[in-house]
Amino acid sequence: MPADPQAVIEAIGAALPADAVVTDPASMDAYRWDRALDPDAGVPLVVVRPLTTGQVQDVVRIAAQHGVAIVPRGAGSGLSGGSSAVQGAIVLSLDRMREIRIDPATRMAVVQPGAFNAEVKQAAAAEGLWYPPDPSSFEFCSIGGNIATNAGGLCCVKYGVTTDYVLGLTVVLADGRAVTLGGPRLKDVAGLSLAKLFVGSEGTLGIITEAVLKLIPAQRLPATVVATFPTLQGATDAVLAISRSLRPSMLEFMDRPTINAVEDETRMGLDREAAAMLIIQSDEPAEAAREEVAEVERICAEHGASECYATDDPDESEAFVVARRIAIPAVEKKGTLLLEDVGVPLPRLGDLVAGIERISAAREVPIAVVAHAGDGNTHPLLVVDPNDAAQKERADIAYGEVMDLAIELGGTITGEHGVGRLKQPWLSSYLGADEYDLNLRIKAALDPQNILNPGAVFGASTEAAR
């Protein structure tokens, strides 16, 4: 709590229009959690909903003056608790800053952080252009949150992640100054690459109020292959073989529990007995796509696929992609989820999936695995019976064991969701002491008071060792 909470509220009230300030507890409740539903989320002092960079600066200046924490948030779709409210803090919601301008001549989008990913895609598509990054939540996640977590998605295996499309950012710093970093230029090496530093910083270094994004020409309609496998090993070996020789625009994986959860929702006729299913797309031009699809089918057959189905019908293709995208909500209906986001170098994918199966059996916690297999990024979903406290305890252990396994295999504790508050306790041991200390030095240099999203990414102390 700040020394004088009432003074903070009054200062904000004086600086911002009335409709930008929320103080009644019931209305504030909508801004306390993201999708991680952190049970430790605090009650904010006030929620602000600015419309301009200038208003964001006003709020940050007040916060800095009073030493009160700020938790920035976009659409609240985060999965690592990065925007859980901090007790007594200002929650700064960017949900009303949603402008999008597309410049077809330079193939760039200038966007405010609250715009949804899907809205940016739509605006780009209206000009024959494409903003590739596509988290499964693209219809309800904000572009600001995407940038804050360097979000990934399904097409990243061919088209890269969010940072690959960020050319410039306007950022409000911890002292309220606004800086413009990079801009609408494909090449710019004047000064440090600071725009890239803010991508993935989860609101701990500054508050993004505008972004310049690179767009590319519209994607060709992809052809889709769906292959089912009687063994996990067959499926992960096929992933490796496909990745070695081809460059699919999507290469997704679902294991048996995931397939069944999705089939329960969609009744689309997925093979409930399969150990795993792959969804592969090619967006090469017609002839090249046909060749790529044929080669994918050959590789899947070679690795023992029980069924392999190819289509270039757009609606049918989209149905399979939707099946993949709803995997997390579908599994969520089976219990309370602990959602993982571990990634490994591709050759270790099979070891990761097999190891997760062992952890699931040993801890007696069902784990459904869905994966952006082509880039080695998996989402093991630990399913906990909400009425079984003992299982919850075992699941908490398994959650850590999955991360330990990923690290052991040369992987990461989070590929695209961010560290947030949920994975914060694992970060320093994952990174190592010197790397973590380097992170802290940057944090301390940019936010010496530790008022920006405290507790996310970094622990209570953000003092670097000297």
Place this chain on the structure above:
Amino acid sequence: MPADPQAVIEAIGAALPADAVVTDPASMDAYRWDRALDPDAGVPLVVVRPLTTGQVQDVVRIAAQHGVAIVPRGAGSGLSGGSSAVQGAIVLSLDRMREIRIDPATRMAVVQPGAFNAEVKQAAAAEGLWYPPDPSSFEFCSIGGNIATNAGGLCCVKYGVTTDYVLGLTVVLADGRAVTLGGPRLKDVAGLSLAKLFVGSEGTLGIITEAVLKLIPAQRLPATVVATFPTLQGATDAVLAISRSLRPSMLEFMDRPTINAVEDETRMGLDREAAAMLIIQSDEPAEAAREEVAEVERICAEHGASECYATDDPDESEAFVVARRIAIPAVEKKGTLLLEDVGVPLPRLGDLVAGIERISAAREVPIAVVAHAGDGNTHPLLVVDPNDAAQKERADIAYGEVMDLAIELGGTITGEHGVGRLKQPWLSSYLGADEYDLNLRIKAALDPQNILNPGAVFGASTEAAR
């Protein structure tokens, strides 16, 4: 000069093998300059040529202890004086650290900084893979220098710049600690994006001793279009029209002085009367490439091209690309060069080129313009008669005026060469006070003694305003 230069040399001699330490002035001379030939380059205290990360750490620890500056360098091909020797400093040359390992399964290269760009390309090609970034100097520039300057090149218009291919870095920090940032994972958001921060930092934040690079499948053989235009405006309008509707894998520009300098070297029959020439490539699959080439030809004709020639013969294609790549050395034979690297948002390319023509006329300094036109990045080459001191003075003024013009047009003072020492005086006014201060905060946090490449990028003082 350090307090006790002899103690520094002795400590280095004790820590490193004899063949890694160069102290005789004649041998050190080869390590004093890069291609910018900075007349103010100092005489180093010692040149070290380590073979391992551990040896780099030893040198940095000694430097930190004695407060002596370190100038890291790769192949010495820099064009902004970023590796000019500092008087009394340690020059740390990475030219012996040249290992390259390719992992075809994950499509990644693990490289040491002294390896040449061309060597990385060759090693990748042996596995059917491609490392895209292609500065014109690719045959004699090091990958470490490429990363330090976030180098660009010709294919960036479609394939992006160096940072887009950097997944991980090993960096020796200013206190001698070595950190590993990122790694062989396509997605990894655990902690700040520090690998990206070091890309383009020009040796001012740390010394890169290893990099993990993303590779993609080998490029298809491109088809090439060469078009000449009777007016600059016709050529730059054609660039804009091509960029708006197509996605060429190369879109290069040469003006009349450049064409003539190249023709003097090659006698390949270029049109000496043309105001400008474009070299455009398409690397789409066969049918799509044919369509793209036809569309390029149509657009060039529509914008008044006097001649338009298309070929898919690989040797003939390569001859035109070589003509483009030798443009800078060809113009260099006409006098002493002041080499610019300004970039603008693409719609301002015509204004930039026209403005440069005006500056050239007003200052009576020939300026040849060669450009990576498709990404708005130009290299105006100011040609100075080495015996004309008055012209040199006018050229120095014109050099600044070209940067001022680029800034006025929303552009950058350096697109791909780096700030180095030559453009350092312009950086703070280009960035603006708050942005520059933010750069300084990072610099001060990571190199509080300012021993890493002092004078490059930043001026004498690296104290941030508080």
